[in-house]
Structures are given as structure tokens and as C-alpha cells.
Amino acid sequence: MSAREMAIATAAGPSRLNRVVIYGLLLIFAAMYLLPLFVMLTTSFKSLDEIRGGDILALPADPTIQPWLRAWGSACIGVTCDGIKGYFWNSIKMVVPAVLISTALGALNGYVLTKWRFRGHKLVFGLMLFACFIPFQSVLIPMARVLGQLGLSNTTAGLVLVHVVYGIGFTTLFFRNYYEAFPTELIHSAQMDGAGFFTIFRRILLPSSAPIIVVCVIYQFTNIWNDFLFGVSFASGESAPMTVALNNLVASSTGVKEYNVDMAAAVIAALPTLIVYVVAGRYFMRGLMAGAVKG
Amino acid sequence: MAFIEIERLERSIGAHNILKGIDVSLDKGGFLVLLGPSGCGKSTLLNAIAGLQPPTAGDIRIDGDSVVGLHPSKRDIAMVFQSYALYPNMTVGQNIGFPLEMAGIPKAQREADIATVARTLQIGHLLDRRPAQLSGGQRQRVAMARALVRKPRLFLFDEPLSNLDAKLRVEVRAEIKRLHQQTGATIIYVTHDQIEAMTLATQIVVMKEGEIQQTGTPAEIYNRPANMFVADFMGSPPMNMLPGQVAEDGAHLIPEAAPDTPLPLPAPLAPGRKVVLGIRPENIGDDPTGAVPLRLDLPVEIVEPTGSDVFLWLRLGSALLTARLPGNAQPPVGAPYPVAFDMTRAVVFDADSRQRIA
Numbered sequence: 001m002s003a004r005e006m007a008i009a010t011a012a013g014p015s016r017l018n019r020v021v022i023y024g025l026l027l028i029f030a031a032m033y034l035l036p037l038f039v040m041l042t043t044s045f046k047s048l049d050e051i052r053g054g055d056i057l058a059l060p061a062d063p064t065i066q067p068w069l070r071a072w073g074s075a076c077i078g079v080t081c082d083g084i085k086g087y088f089w090n091s092i093k094m095v096v097p098a099v100l101i102s103t104a105l106g107a108l109n110g111y112v113l114t115k116w117r118f119r120g121h122k123l124v125f126g127l128m129l130f131a132c133f134i135p136f137q138s139v140l141i142p143m144a145r146v147l148g149q150l151g152l153s154n155t156t157a158g159l160v161l162v163h164v165v166y167g168i169g170f171t172t173l174f175f176r177n178y179y180e181a182f183p184t185e186l187i188h189s190a191q192m193d194g195a196g197f198f199t200i201f202r203r204i205l206l207p208s209s210a211p212i213i214v215v216c217v218i219y220q221f222t223n224i225w226n227d228f229l230f231g232v233s234f235a236s237g238e239s240a241p242m243t244v245a246l247n248n249l250v251a252s253s254t255g256v257k258e259y260n261v262d263m264a265a266a267v268i269a270a271l272p273t274l275i276v277y278v279v280a281g282r283y284f285m286r287g288l289m290a291g292a293v294k295g
Numbered sequence: 296m297a298f299i300e301i302e303r304l305e306r307s308i309g310a311h312n313i314l315k316g317i318d319v320s321l322d323k324g325g326f327l328v329l330l331g332p333s334g335c336g337k338s339t340l341l342n343a344i345a346g347l348q349p350p351t352a353g354d355i356r357i358d359g360d361s362v363v364g365l366h367p368s369k370r371d372i373a374m375v376f377q378s379y380a381l382y383p384n385m386t387v388g389q390n391i392g393f394p395l396e397m398a399g400i401p402k403a404q405r406e407a408d409i410a411t412v413a414r415t416l417q418i419g420h421l422l423d424r425r426p427a428q429l430s431g432g433q434r435q436r437v438a439m440a441r442a443l444v445r446k447p448r449l450f451l452f453d454e455p456l457s458n459l460d461a462k463l464r465v466e467v468r469a470e471i472k473r474l475h476q477q478t479g480a481t482i483i484y485v486t487h488d489q490i491e492a493m494t495l496a497t498q499i500v501v502m503k504e505g506e507i508q509q510t511g512t513p514a515e516i517y518n519r520p521a522n523m524f525v526a527d528f529m530g531s532p533p534m535n536m537l538p539g540q541v542a543e544d545g546a547h548l549i550p551e552a553a554p555d556t557p558l559p560l561p562a563p564l565a566p567g568r569k570v571v572l573g574i575r576p577e578n579i580g581d582d583p584t585g586a587v588p589l590r591l592d593l594p595v596e597i598v599e600p601t602g603s604d605v606f607l608w609l610r611l612g613s614a615l616l617t618a619r620l621p622g623n624a625q626p627p628v629g630a631p632y633p634v635a636f637d638m639t640r641a642v643v644f645d646a647d648s649r650q651r652i653a
Contacts, residue, residue, distance in 0.1 A: 188347050189380035193441070194368035194397035203393075207384035 044068065044263035051259050067260035071268060075261050077248045078237070084265050086238070087245035091225060093156050094241055095272075098163035099220045105164070106171020106216060107209065111201050113172070114179040115187045125176060131169035136229050139166075147234055159235050163224045171216050178212040179205065214283035222273045242269050296359060298323040298481060299344075299449065304353035306339055313339045314350070315505040321483070321498060326475050328492040329485045331502035332528070337485045340502075341451055344483060345374050357449060368397070373442035374451040377458065379434045381426035387437050388413075388422035394445045412444045415474075432463045439474070452484040456491060468494060489529050493517065501525050520642065523649040526573050532606060535579070535616045537572040538646060541565060548572050548643075553612025559589060561641050562653040569646035574636065576606060579618035582635030589638055592631040607632065 043051060044067050045060040054061070073083040112118075113125050143162060144153070152158030182205065190200045231241040240248070246269045250262045297320035304317040313336045321327045329337040342348040344355055346367035355362050362370045373394070381390050388409055395405045413419040416436045426434055435455060442450055452471070456464045472495055475482055486492055492499050493513045501508040501516060501524075509521035520526035526534045539550040541564045547557040548570065558572065582590070593609035593616070600606075600622070607618040607626055618634050626632045643653040 183378060183380065185376045185378050185380040186382065188342075188345075188367075189374065189376055190382070190393075191347070192345060192367045192372065192374050193394035193445075195393075199397070204382055204384075 040263045040267055044260050044267060046260055048256070048258060048260060067258070068264040068268075070258070071249075071261045071265035075249055075258070075265065076252065076255075077245050078252075084242065084245050084249065084268065087240055087242045088268065090156055090235075090239055090245075091242035092272075094159045094163070095221060095224045098160045098167065098224050099217055101160070102164045102167035102171050102220055103213060103216045105168050106173075106175045107206070107213070108201070109168065109172040110175025110177075110179045111205055113176045114182070115184060115200075115205075116197070125172070128169045128172045131166075132173065136166075140229070140233050144234065154235055154237065154239055156235065156239050159230060159239075159241065162230050162234060163220075163227070166230075167220050167224070170219065174212055174216050174219070175209075178209065182208065211283055214280045218276055218280055221276050225273050297321055298325070298358060299327075299483070300354075300356040301340075301344070302354045302356075304340065304343060304350050304355065306336075306343060306348065306350045313505050314343070316353070317502075317505075317507060319500055319507070319510070321481065323481055324479045326482045326484065326495055326497045328496035328499045329483065329502060330487070330489060330492040330499055330528075331508075332487055334504075335502040336505040337487075337502050338453060341374075341453055341483065341485045344449075345372055345451055346370055370449075371445075371447050372449045372451060373445050373447040374453065375435075375438045375442050375455045377454040379426075379438040379458075381434055381437055381441075383426055386423050386425055387418065387429070390426065390437060391422075391440045391444050394441060398445070408444050409440075412440045415443070415477075416440045416470075431459050432467060435459065435467055436470075439471075443474070443478070448481065450480050450482045452482065454486055455484075456486070456488070471495060489531070493529075501528065518640070519651070520573075521651055523571060523573070523644045526642065526644070526651075530575060532576055532617045534573045534575050534642075537574075537611075537614060537616075539570065539572065541568045541570060550612065550614065552614030556591070556611065558636065559638050560643060560653065561638055562643070564643065564653060570652070571644040571646050571649075572641055573644060574616075574638070574641040576617040576619040578637040578640040579609075579616060579634050580620050581624070582637075587635035587637050589636040590633055591636065592633050595626050595628050595630060595632045598626055598628055607634075609634065 039056060042058070042060055043056075045063040045065070046054070047062065047064055047066070050061060071083060072085050072088075074081055075083045077084065077087070109128070113121050147153050147158045147161070150158070150161075152161060186204055187200055190204050195203065226243065227241070228243040228247065231244045232247070235241060235244070246265055249265055299319070299321040301317055301319040304314055305312065306314040317336075317340055319327070319340075329340060331337050339348060343350045344362075346362065346365060350363065353363075357370065357372075381387075382393065385393065391409045391412060392405045395408060400408070409422070410419070413422060416439060418433065418436050418440060421429060421433060421437070426437065429437065435458075438455070455471070456467055459467060468491060471484075474480070475495070484491075484495060496513050498510065499513055499516045500510050503524055509516055509525045511519075516525060517529050520529060520534075523536065527536070537548070537550045537552065537558070539548045539552075541547070541560070542549050542557055543566050545563045545566045546560055548560055549557055550572070560572070564570065591611075593611055595607055596610055596615060597608035598605060599608070603622045605620045605622060605624045605626070607620060609616045609618055609632065620626065642651055644650060645652050
């Protein structure tokens with residue numbers, strides 16, 4: 001066997017072995033990530049008896065949607081037994097305005113910080129960036145005081161305010177970096193054509209901003225929907241968001257532990273972010289790429 | 296009183312002076328070209344006129360009224376940008392109609408105006424397309440249509456041809472010239488291309504490092520450059536420059552490169568003065584009539600045929616001179632070639648001040 005033939009033979013061998021190892025590892029990690037979801041879903045369709053007696057990894061022998069109905073409509077959270085539906089709507093009422101307002105303000109900030117620069121614009125942007133790195137815990141008490149003085153304690157409106165304030169740093173960062181790459185000549189041209197500040201924003205900038213709006217909405221939606229700390233700190237009882245309610249449901253220590261209902265409630269809680277990501281995910285990647293290449 | 300008057304205009308950023316006191320005036324219907332190398336401040340001057348970058352001192356008057364401090368949209372000026380600046384989310388028709396829409400003109404009137412201007416620029420079939428679907432030349436036309444449709448009192452062009460390929464550039468250049476002749480519009484045009492300046496302008500302002508070097512008609516700028524910078528910047532290939540000293544008789548130049556070949560000066564000068572003689576390639580060459588008194592046999596180093604012309608690089612002592620011959624000439628490389636020097640067309644600069652003295 002010549003040296004050349006040997007080189008060819010050994011090249012084919014390790015490359016196939018490499019593939020097996022790579023895909024094997026990927027499969028193992030994928031299974032590790034999917035296993036909890038699998039357990040959650042199967043458990044949520046099992047009856048309590050089956051859960052107690054059976055194998056945790058087994059498929060439901062007698063599938064039932066009873067746990068889902070209970071989680072949604074009649075599970076006991078605290079002293080009331082109306083399920084999580086009220087809290088689900090609380091979360092919707094919190095997340096929709098908070099996402100819309102923080103995205104809109106971020107877009108406006110990005111527009112001003114790139115196209116209407118003023119003395120000290122770098123400092124302002126720097127401070128906004130800094131806001132992204134403030135740990136949530138350190139603002140809890142001052143924020144509680146502010147909400148108290150505004151009369152927004154324990155309300156959804158108060159939570160919206162907190163999330164908007166906390167989100168502006170991130171949304172501004174997104175939009176500023178995106179608009180930085182937007183040609184300033186277009187703004188100048190529109191100015192000469194007679195368009196004002198908001199007309200330029202609405203007619204020229206926003207129609208070209210779809211990718212970054214999607215990035216912003218997904219990011220904000222996921223963060224705000226999944227937030228627990230602000231929810232548990234600033235809204236308790238009737239106005240608590242989904243995450244807090246889920247915690248109360250799962251952590252309640254009275255009566256029999258209904259694992260199937262807990263699991264169903266957890267899946268319901270995770271569903272909206274999943275839907276947002278599936279619907280808008282491809283724009284998300286595109287938006288991230290656009291920012292990366294253009295910027 | 297001129298239609299456009301710019302007086303002692305200055306702009307500085309920090310300690311850096313970008314415009315150092317610019318004075319320009321232009322009559323209604325004139326075509327003014329701001330010409331200079333990049334970084335000379337010509338675009339800054341244009342942006343100051345447009346209102347996009349405010350000047351730090353000085354005044355800009357249009358039709359007698361100062362526009363300094365006026366918002367760009369209130370100046371009744373339209374501008375064509377280098378990148379065309381077409382709105383990517385709007386169709387061609389919406390792009391052209393945008394300034395009219397902003398001016399609050401009703402839709403029916405808008406449609407009619409768009410159709411008229413689209414016909415003038417032959418882009419009627421493109422009105423429903425988006426800018427991304429157009430070629431460079433088509434985008435250029437749309438940008439001009441958007442400027443034209445408002446019928447403003449002044450047009451600004453910021454290097455509008457620099458993104459086009461060579462062939463298209465010539466076409467659109469002619470188009471701009473035709474539009475100027477048809478509409479009688481007043482235009483201020485920025486470029487670094489001296490051919491564009493020569494072909495389009497009624498008046499050229501040559502700038503360098505924030506200062507005006509010379510203002511004049513294309514012929515004046517080309518034939519009587521005010522200083523060595525203008526002489527060198529205008530013309531391709533550039534003017535031949537021969538440094539030397541004025542001879543004892545005051546009528547000849549002793550070139551440094553070839554002290555034993557005195558050249559006659561176009562006008563008498565003080566003997567011993569250090570000067571630079573400038574002569575354009577087209578003033579060195581064949582002389583079929585025999586009317587030119589100065590003839591020299593100079594060795595040919597390089598021959599550059601361009602089709603319409605043949606440029607020769609000739610050795611004069613230690614200097615190389617460029618001469619222009621008709622396109623059918625076939626001079627042999629290496630051998631001496633007889634050329635006539637039309638010294639009446641030559642210019643002389645002071646070697647120290649670099650200003651033209653004859």
C-alpha cells in the first residue's frame with residue numbers, strides 16, 4: 001500500500017467516526033433537553049392513580065384532558081379555586097402593553113440617538129446600556145416605593161410600568177444598533193422633501209424596521225412573560241401574573257399533590273412564548289443576522 | 296444682485312475649519328459646479344445651502360432673503376444625493392410623489408405631476424416598481440424626478456454620477472445638461488470630476504481645503520488657471536509643469552530640467568525670477584500649418600494611444616512632457632519626434648506663491 005492510498009483510507013475512516021460521535025453527542029444532548037418536556041406532557045395527560053403507580057417515562061395508558069381543564073378552570077390557588085385562567089389573562093394584560101410600549105419607546109430612542117444626535121447623546125446611550133446590567137434585586141425596594149407613591153402597588157398597570165422601564169435599555173440598544181446602519185441620506189432627503197420628525201419616523205424608518213421589531217418583540221415578550229421576581233414583588237393576590245400563580249399552585253401544601261394538574265398548568269404557562277417564537281422565529285434569526293452584518 | 300449669494304461662509308468642527316470664508320454668487324438659471332478633491336469642503340458647502348449642516352458664520356441668501364436658520368424644507372430647494380436616497384419601502388411613483396404629499400397637494404394633482412415628470416425622464420413604465428428592482432441609471436432618474444417634481448427654485452446635486460459606470464455616466468451627464476437647458480433651473484452641483492465640471496457648468500468654483508482657489512467659466516478655469524493647484528487639477532492628462540528661472544533677456548525660461556534649452560515665455564518677466572512654466576499637452580504636438588515658431592526634436596519614451604488621441608511622453612533633459620497627437624499618429628518609440636510648442640497658450644506661475652503671473 002502506497003503512502004497515498006493509506007492517506008485516502010485513513011481519511012475516510014476517521015471522518016465517518018467523527019460523524020458518528022458528533023451526531024451521537026447531539027442526540028444525547030437533544031434527549032436531555034427534551035426529556036423534561038416529554039415527562040411534563042405525558043404526566044399532564046395521566047390520571048393521578050396512574051402517576052402514583054406507574055413509570056415516569058411511560059406513555060399515558062388512558063389519556064385524559066381532565067388535568068388541563070382543572071388547571072385552567074378549577075385548580076385552587078391560594079384560597080380561590082378558579083384555576084389559572086384569571087392569572088393567564090393578567091399576564092396577557094401585562095405583557096401586551098409592556099411589550100408594545102417598550103418597543104415603541106426603544107424605536108423612538110434609537111431614532112433620536114442615531115439620526116437626531118444632540119450634545120451628550122453618547123452619555124445618554126451609555127446610561128441606557130448601563131440600565132441593562134443593573135440586577136433586578138437591587139431595584140426592588142426603590143421601585144416598590146415609587147409604585148406605592150404612584151398608587152400602582154399590586155396592579156397590572158404597575159407591573160407594565162416596571163417592565164417598560166426595565167425594557168427600555170434593551171429595546172433602545174436593539175434599535176440604536178439597527179438604525180445606526182440606516183442611511184442618513186434618506187433622513188436628509190425626507191427632511192428636504194418636507195417631512196417632519198414623526199413623519200420621517202413613521203413613513204421612512206418604521207417600514208424598514210420589521211426585522212428588528214420582531215427581535216425586540218420576541219425578546220421582550222419572553223422576558224416579561226417569564227418574569228417572576230417583579231411579579232411576585234409588585235403584584236400579589238388577584239393581579240398576580242401567570243408565573244406567580246403557577247408557583248402558588250405548585251407550591252401549595254394542602255391536600256393531595258396533583259402532579260398532572262401542575263404539569264398542565266406549567267405547559268399552559270410556557271405556551272405563549274413558544275407560539276411567539278414559532279410564529280416570528282424566522283424573522284428573529286433574520287433580524288439578528290441583519291444587525292450583525294450591516295452594523 | 297445675484298439669485299444665490301453666499302457671503303464669508305464658515306463652518307468649523309472644534310478647532311478644525313472645514314470652510315474658511317466662502318464667497319459665491321450665482322445668477323438665476325446658472326449651473327454652478329463646486330469642484331475639488333475629496334475633503335475640500337464642497338459637500339459641506341452644499342449641505343450648508345441645503346440646511347442640513349448649519350454654518351458657523353456667514354450668510355446664504357436666495358433671491359435676496361437669508362435662508363440661514365431656515366429648516367431645509369422651508370428653503371424651496373431640492374437635492375439629489377450621491378446614493379440617490381430613494382425610500383426603499385415606497386414604489387417609484389410614491390417616491391416621486393412624496394415631496395408633493397408632504398406639501399399637502401391633493402392626490403389627483405399629484406398623480407398628474409408624477410406622470411408629467413416621469414414622461415420627461417422616460418421612467419413612466421417604472422412607477423409601480425420598488426427602488427431595489429431598478430438599475431443604477433434608473434434610480435438616478437427617479438431621484439432626479441423626485442427633485443424636479445416640486446419645481447423648486449434651486450437644485451442641489453451631490454456627486455450624482457459617481458455610483459454609475461463610465462458609459463452610463465456620460466448618458467446621464469447629457470441628460471442633466473438637457474434638463475438644465477429645457478427647464479432653465481438654477482443648479483449647484485458638487486463633483487470631483489473635472490470633465491463633469493467642464494461639460495456641465497456655466498460657472499465653476501474650484502475648492503481646496505475649505506478655500507476657493509478660483510471662480511470662473513469653464514474656459515477661464517481651463518485656459519487661465521489662477522494657480523498651480525487649479526492648473527494641475529483641471530485637464531487629463533494634467534498640464535506639463537517646468538520649473539526654472541527667467542533668462543537675462545526676460546523673455547525666455549531656463550528650465551531646471553534642461554538648462555541648455557531656453558523656452559520663450561508668453562510674456563516678459565523680471566530676469567532671474569524663479570517661475571514654473573505650464574503648458575497643456577494639446578499645446579505640444581504636430582503643427583501642419585508651420586505657424587508655430589518653437590519646434591523641438593524630443594525623444595519619445597512612451598506612446599499611449601487612447602483611440603481619439605495619442606499621448607506621447609517626451610524627454611526634455613531630466614523632465615518628461617506629455618504631448619497630444621491625433622489618433623491616427625504612429626510615432627516610433629525611442630526615436631526623436633519633432634513637436635511644436637504653442638507658447639502663446641502657455642501660462643507662468645511664481646515658484647513660491649504658486650499663483651499665475653503670466
